[in-house]
Amino acid sequence: MFNYINIVKLAKGVLTDIGTEELAHMEIVGTLVYKLIEGASIEAIKAADLGSHYADHGRSLYWENAAGVPWVAAYVSATDDPVADLHENLAAEQKARAVYENLLHLTDDPQVKDVLRWLREREVVHYQRFGETLMYVEDFMKQKKAF
Numbered sequence: 001m002f003n004y005i006n007i008v009k010l011a012k013g014v015l016t017d018i019g020t021e022e023l024a025h026m027e028i029v030g031t032l033v034y035k036l037i038e039g040a041s042i043e044a045i046k047a048a049d050l051g052s053h054y055a056d057h058g059r060s061l062y063w064e065n066a067a068g069v070p071w072v073a074a075y076v077s078a079t080d081d082p083v084a085d086l087h088e089n090l091a092a093e094q095k096a097r098a099v100y101e102n103l104l105h106l107t108d109d110p111q112v113k114d115v116l117r118w119l120r121e122r123e124v125v126h127y128q129r130f131g132e133t134l135m136y137v138e139d140f141m142k143q144k145k146a147f
């Protein structure tokens with residue numbers, strides 16, 4: 001049984017924890033890609049189908065998806081409705097898990113696979129934590145309120 005203040009603290013804590021960890025994941029992925037492309041020959045870059053990336057960015061990191069669409073802050077969304085936002089977060093975690101699964105199929109490098117497996121598992125944990133938070137929020141919303 002939660003009161004309003006406790007449920008808000010719990011939800012904010014979960015969002016802060018996971019948001020902070022996601023930023024760390026961006027750093028991990030950036031480091032992974034940097035280590036893979038650092039010192040790569042032009043022939044290796046072409047063989048990896050990274051010629052268009054190299055043309056625009058050289059060996060630098062650039063946040064874009066597999067189709068070359070840049071990451072923008074507009075991907076971060078909120079509706080001010082905790083049930084809708086938590087469902088969106090749950091979907092985002094499953095999509096991230098699926099992308100890590102797909103990336104695992106695209107590499108045979110054991111060290112890259114280790115990193116990808118760890119990141120995939122963290123998305124599963126995030127999904128579980130968002131799911132628990134959604135249950136708490138929904139339980140709170142169903143409680144009779146006395147004002």
Ligand SMILES: [Fe+2]
Binds near residue numbers: 022093096122123127
């Ligand atoms: Fe996540």
